[in-house]
Amino acid sequence: MAALPPLPYDEWEEAKLQLHLVAQIVGKVSLGLSHPWEHWWHVTFSVSPRGVRTGPMPYEGGFVKLELDLVDHVVVVTTNTGERRTLPLDVPLRDFYRELTSLLAELGVTVEIQPRAYKMDADDVFSESARDAYDRxxxxxxxxxxxxxxxxxxxxxxxxxxxxxxxxxxxxxxxxxxxxxxxxxxxxxxxxxxxxxxxxxxxxxxxxxxxxxxxxxxxxxxxxxxxxxxxxxxxxxxxxxxxxxxxxxxxxxxxxxxxxxxxxxxxxxxxxxxxxxxxx
Missing domain, CATH: 3.90.1150 (Aspartate Aminotransferase, domain 1)
Known part of the structure; x- marks a missing residue:
């Protein structure tokens, strides 16, 4: 196994906050679509070779899955009908939020989310935040x-x-x-x-x-x-x-x-x- 990399908090604090906010946007989509389980297990992500991902989530047209691809630095949206779309992660937060919600609507995925940060070191309103600190x-x-x-x-x-x-x-x-x-x-x-x-x-x-x-x-x-x-x-x-x-x-x-x-x-x-x- 390759040596584990350093991850000093002070050096990527703002980038970590940006990634966390992006994860909350995707997580809130999962919260809006997934069937409830005890302990909130239905809204968690699993770790994948390319990043972190939701499970398959039902919507009116079938099933959709979102993955934060931390290798190519995109969010990947796939459906069981063969759709595969990507959006960049390294953009201002408001752009990511608007583009993702627009893409989901285009695919027929109807979901309502609370559009602001939840219980973290920031109180950003997703659609208004100019935060742009993503660090590949x-x-x-x-x-x-x-x-x-x-x-x-x-x-x-x-x-x-x-x-x-x-x-x-x-x-x-x-x-x-x-x-x-x-x-x-x-x-x-x-x-x-x-x-x-x-x-x-x-x-x-x-x-x-x-x-x-x-x-x-x-x-x-x-x-x-x-x-x-x-x-x-x-x-x-x-x-x-x-x-x-x-x-x-x-x-x-x-x-x-x-x-x-x-x-x-x-x-x-x-x-x-x-x-x-x-x-x-």
């Missing part, structure tokens, strides 16, 4: 990190025998996530590229509800640490600690397993019983 090189590095992270999370997920989500990208937070469940509790593990509060890319794990004694549980590797908030159930591992490790994959798997075990044992889960058996 930074986005390509982010995509490589997503591919690596999603693959390791998939391997980690396969080691669990209980109810679990698939690996999903939540567009409202740009958070790559895998969630395990037992009883009424959940343990979520994932990756996010940073924000104004945590100004670094990091891997994370958190538990809900928060069990007593959670923060007394050990987590590995040494670079992992509990949040500075004494009431928080969040444990973090800086992305750079994985990137710079002799064995990045093994380091990340160690973090995912140890943070899961910390939450599961503190919550009283049957850790041994919930281990997955390999398929026969």
């Amino acid at each position: 090189e930074a986005v390509e590095r982010y995509h490589q990190v997503l591919l690596f992270s999603a693959d390791v999370l998939e391997e980690h997920g396969g080691r669990f025998g209980g109810k679990s989500s698939r690996v999903m990208l939540f567009w409202h937070s740009l958070d790559l996530s895998l969630v395990r469940y037992s009883g009424g509790g959940m343990i979520s593990s994932g990756f996010w590229p940073g924000d104004k509060r945590v100004r670094m890319p990091a891997y994370s794990s958190y538990v809900w509800p928060v069990p007593a004694g959670l923060r007394e549980q050990p987590v590995r590797p040494e670079a992992a640490s509990w949040s500075s908030d004494p009431e928080s159930a969040l444990v973090l591992l800086p992305y750079d600690a994985v990137r710079e490790a002799d064995d990045p994959r093994g380091t990340l798997l160690e973090f995912l397993q140890s943070s899961y075990e910390a939450g599961a044992r503190a919550s009283g889960w049957d850790v041994e019983g919930l281990g997955a058996s390999p398929p026969e």
Whole structure:
């Protein structure tokens, strides 16, 4: 595997914000078209070799899928009737929004969305925003990190025998996530590229509800640490600690397993019983 790329938050903060807003526009199309599932799983993206994508979404004329192609830096709109259209990502946000909504209407895809940013570090109105900070090189590095992270999370997920989500990208937070469940509790593990509060890319794990004694549980590797908030159930591992490790994959798997075990044992889960058996 090629070396993992650097992804310093401060160097691509504005480009990351631009990509996040573009993802929210596409995500809101999914929200308007997809059949509802629990935990909002129906509106998440999956990571693909070329970027991130929705699933097939029904509309009056058939089915449509959208993919943010982070290799060619376009959004790809395909339908089951053979249509394939593309629009560039590296344009002002208002142009992307107007062109995408126009294209969908041309294809007969009728969808209404709330045309402004949702719960993020910006409050842009999509149709009015002149924001134009897309950075191809930074986005390509982010995509490589997503591919690596999603693959390791998939391997980690396969080691669990209980109810679990698939690996999903939540567009409202740009958070790559895998969630395990037992009883009424959940343990979520994932990756996010940073924000104004945590100004670094990091891997994370958190538990809900928060069990007593959670923060007394050990987590590995040494670079992992509990949040500075004494009431928080969040444990973090800086992305750079994985990137710079002799064995990045093994380091990340160690973090995912140890943070899961910390939450599961503190919550009283049957850790041994919930281990997955390999398929026969």
